[in-house]
Amino acid sequence: MSMCGKAAILSAGIGLSGCLENDSGNKTKAVGKLGGTFIEGASGADAETLNWILAADATSLGYISLAFDGLITYDNKFNIVNRWLKNDIKTSDDGLSYMVTIRDDLEWSDGKPVTSDDFVYTMKNLMFADWMAYTYAGDWTEEVDGKSVFVEPVVENETTFTIKRKTVDPEFLYTVTDLMIYPKHIVSKYEGDVKAFTQAPELNNLSYTGNLGPYRYKEWIRNDKIVMERNPDYYLGKENGEPYFENYEVKIFGTSTARHAAMEAGDITNTGIDPEQVMKFKSIPSIKVFTVPTTGYRVLQYNMRDNGWEGLKDRKVRQALSMSISKEKIIQDVLLGFGEPAFSFIPNVSPWYSEVGLSKIGVGTLYDKTKAKELMKEAGYGIEKNGAIQVVDKKGDKIKLKFFTITGSKVHESMAYLIQKELGDIGIEVDIKFVPWEIMLRKYYMNKVPGSDQPGRDNNGPRAVSEEPWDLIYAGQSTDVLQPSGTEIFFVTDGGLNTYGYSNPEVDALFKKVRSKEALDVTARKNIYAQLSKIVSEDQPLDFLAYPTANIAFKSNVQGIDPGISMSYNYQEWYFG
Numbered sequence: 308m309s310m311c312g313k314a315a316i317l318s319a320g321i322g323l324s325g326c327l328e329n330d331s332g333n334k335t336k337a338v339g340k341l342g343g344t345f346i347e348g349a350s351g352a353d354a355e356t357l358n359w360i361l362a363a364d365a366t367s368l369g370y371i372s373l374a375f376d377g378l379i380t381y382d383n384k385f386n387i388v389n390r391w392l393k394n395d396i397k398t399s400d401d402g403l404s405y406m407v408t409i410r411d412d413l414e415w416s417d418g419k420p421v422t423s424d425d426f427v428y429t430m431k432n433l434m435f436a437d438w439m440a441y442t443y444a445g446d447w448t449e450e451v452d453g454k455s456v457f458v459e460p461v462v463e464n465e466t467t468f469t470i471k472r473k474t475v476d477p478e479f480l481y482t483v484t485d486l487m488i489y490p491k492h493i494v495s496k497y498e499g500d501v502k503a504f505t506q507a508p509e510l511n512n513l514s515y516t517g518n519l520g521p522y523r524y525k526e527w528i529r530n531d532k533i534v535m536e537r538n539p540d541y542y543l544g545k546e547n548g549e550p551y552f553e554n555y556e557v558k559i560f561g562t563s564t565a566r567h568a569a570m571e572a573g574d575i576t577n578t579g580i581d582p583e584q585v586m587k588f589k590s591i592p593s594i595k596v597f598t599v600p601t602t603g604y605r606v607l608q609y610n611m612r613d614n615g616w617e618g619l620k621d622r623k624v625r626q627a628l629s630m631s632i633s634k635e636k637i638i639q640d641v642l643l644g645f646g647e648p649a650f651s652f653i654p655n656v657s658p659w660y661s662e663v664g665l666s667k668i669g670v671g672t673l674y675d676k677t678k679a680k681e682l683m684k685e686a687g688y689g690i691e692k693n694g695a696i697q698v699v700d701k702k703g704d705k706i707k708l709k710f711f712t713i714t715g716s717k718v719h720e721s722m723a724y725l726i727q728k729e730l731g732d733i734g735i736e737v738d739i740k741f742v743p744w745e746i747m748l749r750k751y752y753m754n755k756v757p758g759s760d761q762p763g764r765d766n767n768g769p770r771a772v773s774e775e776p777w778d779l780i781y782a783g784q785s786t787d788v789l790q791p792s793g794t795e796i797f798f799v800t801d802g803g804l805n806t807y808g809y810s811n812p813e814v815d816a817l818f819k820k821v822r823s824k825e826a827l828d829v830t831a832r833k834n835i836y837a838q839l840s841k842i843v844s845e846d847q848p849l850d851f852l853a854y855p856t857a858n859i860a861f862k863s864n865v866q867g868i869d870p871g872i873s874m875s876y877n878y879q880e881w882y883f884g
Contacts (some may be wrong), residue, residue, distance in 0.1 A: 310363075311343065311371060316385060317479075317801075323576065325371055329390060337866070337867060338408045338547045338548070338878070339547075339548075339549070339551035339866065339867060339880060339881070339882025340551060340882050340883065340884070341548060341551050341553070341882075342552075342553055342572070342883065343552055343553060343846060343883045344552060344553060344554040344556055344576075345552040345554070345555050345556065345577070345865075345881070346556045346557075346558055346574070346575040346577070347555070347556065347557045347575070347576065347577050347578065348558055348560055348566045348575040348577065348578030349366070349549050349557055349558065349559050349560065349566070350559070350560055350561075350562065350563050350566055350715045350716060350743040351366070351559070351713060351715065351716075351744045352364075352713075352744030352747075352748070352772065353366065353529055353530045353531075353559055353745070354366040354367035354369075354370045354533070354745060355367045355748070356511065357371055357488050357510075357511050357512065357513055357524070357527070358504075358507070358510045358511050358723060359371045359375070360433055360439065360441055360487070360489075361435065363442045363765065363803070363804070364416070364748065365453045369535050369557075370527075370557065372514070372520070373486065373520060373521070373522040373535045373555055373792070374513045374516040374519065374520040374522055374523060374524060374535065374538075374795060375513075375516060375519055375520045376390040376391060376520050376521075376543075377390055377391065377482075377484075377486075377487065378390060378391045378392050378407075378409075378458070378484050378485075378661055378853045379391075379392060379484045380873070380874045381875045381876055382869070382871075382873060382876050383870075383871025383872055383873050383874065383876070384871075385788075385789060385873075387484075388732055389408050390543075391410060391413060391421075392407070392408070392409060392410070393408045393409055393410045393411070393466065393517070394405075394408055396480060396483060396484065398480055399409075401475075401715065402472075402475040402476075402477070402824075402827070403471060403472045403473065403474075403475065403696070404469055404470070404471050404472070404530060405469065405470045405471075405472075405479070405480060405483050406463070406467060406468075406469045407423075407426070407467065407468055407469070407483065407486075408466055408467045409421065409423065409426075409466050409467075409778065410466070410542065411465075411466050412518075412542050412545075413517070413519060413542055414514060414517045414518050414519075414520065414540070414542075415490045415493070415516075415517040416514060416515050416517045417515075417517075418517075419490070419492065420465070421447065421488070421490075421517070421519070422465050422466065423462050423463065423464065423465060423466055423467055423468035424462050424465075424468075424491055425488050425489065425490055425491045426460070426468055426486060426488050427460040427462050427468050427491050428489075428494075428495070429459065429486075429488050429489040429491070429494075430447070430460045430470075430486075431457075431460060432495070432498055433489065433494070433498075433687050434447060435447060435457045436498075436499075438499055438501055439501070439504075440762075440764075442765075442796075442803045442804075443485075443803065444457075444585050444803075445796075445803065446482045446485075446758045446793070447482065449472055449473060449474045449476065450474065451474060456473075458470050458471065458472050458479075459471045459472075459796055464483055470483060472505055474823075474824070475823065475824040475827065476822040476823070477822065477824075477826045477827045477832065478790050478792050478821070478822055479822070481787075481789070481790045481793075482793075483739055486487065489510070489515075490515050490661070493509060493515055494507075494510065497510075505589045508815065512524050512527075514849050515714070517540070517833065518538065518540040518541055518542045519542070520538065520541070521537070521538055521541045521543070521549060521550035521576070521878075521879040522535035522536060522537060522538055522555050523535060523536050523537075523538045523553075523615070525554065530559060531558070531559060532556055532557060532558045532559060533556065533557050534554055534556045535554065535555045535556070536553065536554050537550055537552060537553050537554065537555075537633075538550070539877070544879075549879045549880055550878075550879040550880075550881075550883065551880070551882035551883075552880075552881070552882070552883075554643075556615045557577055558575060560715070561714070561715050562714070562715040562716070563581050563716050563717050563718070564717070565717050566578050567580065567581070567584050567588075570588070570594065570860055571588070571591065571594075573593065573862070576861065576865060577859065577860065577861045577862070577865070578728075578860055579857060579858065579859055579860070580596060580858040580859070580860050581716070581717050581718055581858075582641070582642050582643035582644075582645045582718065582858070583643060583717065585598075585643070585645070585858045588858075588860050588865075592863065593862060593863050594860050594861070594862060594863060595860070595861055595862075596859065596860045596861075597858070597859050597861075597868070597870040597874065598645065598856055598857070598858050598859055599636070599856065599857050599870055599872060599874055600654075600656045600856055600871075600872045601654070601784040601785075601854070601855060601856060601857050601872065602654055602656070602785050602787070602788045602872065603654070603659075603783050603784065603854070603855065604649045604652065604654060604721070604783070604784060604785070604851055604852070604853065604854050604855075605637075605646075605649065605781070605782075605783055605850060605852045605853045605854075605855060606649075606781070606782060606783070606784055606849040606850060606851055606852060607628075607629075607632070607726060607779055607780070607781055607849060607850035608779065608780040608782060608806070608807045608848075608849050609625050609628070609778070609779065609807060609847070609848060609850070610695060610776075610777050610778050610779070610807050611807055611808040611809055611810075612754065612769075612771065612772050612773070612807065612808035613770065613772050613849065614772040614773060614776040614777070615649075615776065615777065615778050615807075615808075616706070616708055616778045618686065618688055618700070618706070619778060620845055621686045622845070622847065623682045623683075623685055623686040624682070624683060624686050625846070625847040625848070625850075626666075626668060626679075626682055626845075627678075627679040627680070627682035627683045627686070627733075628679070628730060628735075628847075628850065629668045629669055629847050629850040630668050630669065630673055630674065630675055630676070630678060630679040630682070631674075631676050631679045631729050631732065631733050632669055632674075632725075632726055632729045632730070632850060632852070633669060633670075633674050633729065633731055634648035634669040634670050634674070634853060635648065635670060635674070636650070636725060636729075636875065637722065637725065637852050637853050638723070638853060639724055640725060641718060641721045641722050642718070642853060642855055645855060645856045645857075645858060646853040646854055646855035646856055647853065647854050648669065648852075648853060648854075649671050649851035649852055649853050650662075650665045650666065650667050650669070650840075650844050650846055650851050651665060651666070651840035651843065651851060652784070652786055652791065652794050652797065652798065652840070652843060652851070653786055653788070653791045653794075653840055654786055654788055654854050655854055656788055656854075656872065657786070657788035657789065657791060658788075658789070658830075659788070659789075659791050659833060661833065661836060661837040661838075661840060662766075663837045663841070664837065664838075664840075664844075665840055665841060665844050666841070666844040666845045666847075667844075668844070668847065668850070669850065669852070676732055676733050679733050680696040680698055680733055680734075682731070683696070684696050684698075686699055688700060688701065688706065690703065697734060698733050698734035698735060699734070704736045705734070705735075705736055706734070706736065707735075707736040707737075707738060708730070708735060708737050708738070708778040708779055709740070709776065709777050709778045709779070710723060710726070710727065710737045710738060710740065710777075710779040710780075710781070711740050711741075711747065711751055711776065711777050711779070711780050711781075712739075712741060712742075712780060712781040712782065713741065713742065713743065713744045713747055713782075714742060714743050714744075715743075716743040719741075719781060720741070722781050722852075723739045723741075723781060724739070726779070726781065727739055733876060737779070742837035745873045747780070749763070749774070750773060750774045750775045751773050751775055751777050751780065752765055752773065752796075752806040753765060753774070753806075754766070754767050754771040754772050754774075754806065755767045755771050755772075756768060756771050756772075757770075757772060764795070764799065764803075765803060765804050765805070765806050766802060766803055766804065766805045766806060766808075768801075769800070769808060769810065771808075773806075780807075780819045783795060784849075788872075791836060792818060792822055794822045795818040798814055798818070798843060798848065799814065799815045799818050800815055801810075807848060807849075809848035809859075810883075811842065811846055813842060814842055814843065814846075817835055817838055817839045817842070818839065820835050821835045821839070826840075855868060859874065864883050865881055865882075865883060865884070866881065866882050866883070867880045867881040867882055867883035868881060
């Protein structure tokens with residue numbers, strides 16, 4: 308599916324030239340045949356919501372994107388392809404004003420036109436509102452006279468609005484391209500009422516989305532499938548009739564084994580393939596498999612909150628644990644060569660990636676279990692016994708860590724057991740538990756201050772803890788490779804997805820600096836990113852394990868695919884040949 312926004316395969320970004328490259332879309336496109344149901348096979352948890360402003364998980368935003376194109380998308384060469392935009396966003400010479408002009412053929416389901424007033428209302432009255440608690444609201448603030456204030460959106464005319472700032476942010480343009488929208492005339496009746504807004508039927512079944520995306524909501528059977536039907540009014544389909552599938556369905560499977568079996572049997576059209584299955588699927592004539600780079604990285608998260616093992620708050624301990632886990636073994640034994648070692652939150656496909664100063668823990672001389680034991684002893688978690696270091700807690704007992712990852716994935720299972728063995732080699736016992744993704748989200752990620760009436764959020768401050776205690780979680784995170792500053796949500800002290808309680812004032816300051824006037828200079832910005840990568844690689848709030856490549860299988864009769872890092876950018880043009 309084509310995705311725009313926070314959960315995108317490739318979301319809003321910046322090239323090294325400092326300006327957006329636009330693909331005008333004048334290429335000759337094949338006209339596909341209409342018909343059939345495209346079924347995407349997925350593992351893991353179902354979406355949390357179809358009400359986009361409440362969504363913080365990739366599955367929810369992925370479902371929503373089937374009915375909502377967004378302002379832009381990206382092709383595989385990182386060129387911007389306009390969607391709702393009529394033309395490129397115009398930035399003033401002083402970098403303080405951003406003029407957005409949308410197409411004049413966008414409509415809501417009741418036939419009323421989409422206007423700039425809808426965008427401005429969505430920002431001012433919903434995204435920026437205290438009662439809403441929008442996860443990404445911080446992206447729209449700036450510091451003025453020591454205070455954090457929201458930017459100012461202003462309606463210019465029916466299809467044009469301007470967003471004004473008082474300070475320069477060289478990457479704010481790409482926050483703007485992430486904009487989503489609600490119809491003011493429908494949603495205004497829920498303003499200020501969290502419960503009513505959350506439960507509003509039209510917001511939860513996408514019945515307002517008009518011609519804004521290639522598909523319309525048809526059916527959602529929780530924890531089973533969502534079915535979207537072809538939108539005959541799709542604004543991009545006027546010339547060639549896109550989309551070409553009558554239905555687009557996302558089917559959830561409990562395990563990758565079940566998903567693979569469904570793909571092999573021809574019951575689904577497309578799915579990701581685990582490394583150990585790639586050669587098998589490549590040998591099946593009715594299936595084609597593409598190996599493509601990704602913007603994600605696999606991590607071992609360390610819980611530095613008060614309900615994690617106390618030692619994880621010590622950088623030396625985190626370094627020791629990471630130093631005990633071989634990234635080369637992960638690449639070869641778990642990913643079967645489909646990936647590269649990771650050391651930073653900036654994937655190596657990014658033009659902002661730099662190896663300057665990176666601590667390459669987990670490879671070469673920094674994969675060293677003897678050194679790891681020495682670090683543990685220096686941190687107070689080791690004793691000399693018979694000329695060797697024995698890793699123990701401060702009471703002299705064996706260290707036992709609670710390890711969690713999601714159910715249903717052979718890769719997750721293999722990774723868990725490899726990590727368990729590696730840490731076992733230095734004397735740490737790892738208790739593995741596999742839990743469904745929705746349980747992970749609610750019981751291990753969401754947190755609040757004990758005894759408070761805070762609603763559960765992914766980061767409720769330094770004293771907040773999750774419902775269930777944990778020490779280690781194996782998971783995946785992703786970065787906008789063209790604008791890595793958006794990844795601050797994982798690493799700044801008050802970051803919305805900083806579930807593990809990491810805090811470093813220097814990191815906080817550098818993430819602010821990369822969005823300052825100083826960073827208008829591309830060289831300066833590259834240096835800031837290099838500093839951030841260096842510090843985070845030393846601090847090890849996460850063990851950055853791998854940058855995986857993805858193996859994506861399709862039925863061989865699916866036509867129009869352009870394989871690459873953003874291979875779904877033109878999914879509305881796919882068809883059965």
